[in-house]
Amino acid sequence: ARTAPAAPAVAAPAAAGELPAAAPAPPRTLPERVREHARTRPDETAVVTAYPDHETALTWRELAAEVDRAAALLLRLGVAPGERVAYQLPNQAEFVVMTLAALRIGAVCCPVMPFFREREVGFALRRSGARVxxxxxxxxxxxxxxELAGLPAEDTARLEHVLVLSDSEESARLPGTDGAFRFHDWHAALAAGEADAARLDARTPEPTALAQLLFTSGTSGEPKGALHRGDVLARAAAAEIRQLGLDDSDVVWVPSPLAHQTGFLYGMWLALELGVRQVLQAEWDAKRALSVLREHRATFVQASTPFLSDLVQVVEGSGQAPPVLRVFVAAGTAIPRSLAERASRVMGTAVCGAFGTTETCLATLSTPADAPAARWGTDGRALDGVRLRVVDDAGRVRPPGVEGNFEIRTPTAFAGYLDRPDLTADAFTEDGWYRTGDLATLDADGYLSITGRVKDVINRGGEKVPVSEIEQLLHAHPAVAEAALVAMPDERLGERVCAFVAVREGDRLDFPSMQRYLDQGRVARHYWPERLEVVDSLPRNAAGKVQKFVLRDRARSLAPQRGRRVETEQEKVGGA
Incomplete structure (x- = not known):
């Protein structure tokens, strides 16, 4: 039997014992909840995967059985309690199964965004230490x-088993390997052994065990691995359920990537807690989405603004609205007022603003009962147990309506960053408040409005772009003297990426050349700049620091031209 990996080095938030009162930890883990649903409603539909041209479905009984088979497979591969299990899948039932299987035996889920390429996948494997x-x-x-077979040895040094999910139940086409790790066909591996319920039950973890490792986008340096406990994630889902009045009559639509906290927690996990049908959108297509919403009578979704924008456009064009889509929580990017008004008018859906981070889960959320201007004109009010404050640089609380640094104190805070107690400590103030890095105001009624950023962040359709990493990569191009990335406003995605580059004397760099260079670097297309501006030099202050506010002003003036833009893979999935 394998021993558990060393506990990750994390540092608890300051004054953690003084966090606001919150609901007690749920008495059951998420897999236990699923087994309960399998007993009480065995033949009701639990998970639907809506592919572009067909659908598949699992009942609660079938889901529980699949989870046990997958959990038994993980045990046969020697997965120990607390070990990180990685998986890179689009929105499909196997993602749900793998999540529950890992949690069933006390392992830590490490989902990886499906659009990630060798560069990002290699980093996630190296830092997580995943064997499976x-x-x-x-x-x-x-x-x-x-692609995995071509990764450097240091990225896969701890990897032992790679399970490949084929497009059908026929055997997958497995690449050869040099013996560093083994490839297995997922379906064949599942069928190779039986699930021993007693052995699985003996591995049931405590609800407080670590459950999830999600890597942040690395906007200010190397991506950080945020660790969450199972009871914290359950508490976060329960808070949204209470705030919105969701119940077992709801149907949850999940177009957001399951490997992102929005889809993982406020799509999949929330539906499993409620015991209701979740409808997974395997690939983003607004026309397909509308047919799915109509067929399955979905009532709730949380997703970034581009999904809403695309859906509204299709509804307006077809004259057909989702019949019972009651709530659309738009998180990740600001909601344009005109879009929220159109959505309310053409779909009859309450569009609700929200704010959250990977580290804290949702902190604020508006409700359908709020006045329209507050519902989608702000980022909502604090969820149960969450406290908010806006302070100046000295830590003094600002009056209502005055901008300052936005901080959160919450019972849904993460356990810490993987192996980086220093960064964990830096994320919190001495008295235990999480520093969001955002500027905001709080009005007299407690409604939050995000007004700007302290951190250098580009938020493209709800996905944070790793600014520092891409800048460093561009700097390594032989023709580049210096480079800086800034946000360029965009009506659909909120922001796109504009690269300002100064080239070396006698050299040149054009947009196609930059694309080829990033492609050779195996960088996910979602992160490629969509505009290139070649300049003589970057503006700097007296201390030599790049004045990005000057570049952002230039990018704003360039945005309407939409020139030299590439349709990236993210464009095709609605900014997911």
């Missing part, structure tokens, strides 16, 4: 398993 990885045989014309 599940990935799709094909994804949008790529072959992730073959």
């Amino acid at each position: 990885l599940l990935l799709a045989e094909t994804y949008r014309g790529r072959r992730p398993a073959e």
Whole structure:
């Protein structure tokens, strides 16, 4: 039997014992909740995967059985309690199964965004130390398993088993390996052994065990691995359920990537807690989404603004609205007022603003009962147990309506950053408040409005772009003297990426050349700049620091031209 990996080095938030009162930890883990649903409603539909041209479905009984089979497979592969299990899958039932299987035996879920390529996947494997990885045989014309086989040895040094999910139940096409790790066909591996319920039950973890490792986007340096406990995630889902009055009559639609906290927690996990049907959108297509919403009579969704924008456009064009879509929580990017008004008018859906981070889960949320201007004109009010404050640089609380640094104190805070107690400590004030890095105001009624950023962040359709990493990569180009990335406003995605580059004397760099360079670097297309501006030099202050506010002003003036833009893979999935 394998021993558990060393406990990750994290530092608890200051004054953690003084966090606001919150609901007690749930008495059951999420897999226990699923087994309860399998007993009480065995033949009701639990998970639907809506592919572009067909659907699959699992009942609660079938889901529980699949989870036990997958959990038994993980045990046969020697997965120990607390060990990180990685998986890179689009929105499909196997993602749900793998999540529950890992949690069933006390392992830590480490989902990886499906659009990540070798550069990002290699980092996640190296930092997580995962021995087991599940990935799709094909994804949008790529072959992730073959990409994996080409990774540097240091990225896969701890990897032992790669499970490949074929496009059908026929055997996957497995690449060869040099013996560093083994490839297995997912379906064949599942069928190779039986699930021993007693052995699985003996591995049931405590609700307070670590459950999730999510890597942040690395906007200010190397991506950080945020760790969450199972009871904290359950508490976060329960807070949204209470705030919105969701119940077992709801149907949850999940177009957001399950590997992102929005889809993982406020789509999949929330539906499993409620015991209701979740409808997974395997690939983003607004027309397909509308048919899915109509067929399954979905009532709730949380997703970034581009999903809402695309859906509204299709509804307006077809004259057909989702019949019972009651609540659309738009998180990740600001909601344009005109879009919220259109959505309310053409779909009859309450569009609610919200604010959250990977580290804190949702902190604020408006409700359908709020006045329209507050519902989608702000980022909502604090959820149960959450406290908010806006302070100046000295830590003094600002009066209502006055901008300052936005901080959160919450019972849904993360356990810490993987192996980085220093960064964990830096994320909190001495008295235990999480520093969001955002500027905001709080009005007299407690409604939050995010007004700006302290951190250097580009938020593209709800996905944070790793600014520092891409800048460093561009700096390494032989023709580049210096480079800086800034946000360029965009009506659909909120922001796109504009690169300002000064080239070396006698050299040149054009947009296609930059694309080829980033492609050779195996960088996810979602992170490629969509505009290149070649300049003589970057503006700097007296201390030599790049004045990004000057570049952002230039980017704003360039945005309407939409010139030299590439349709990236993210464009095709609605900013997910």
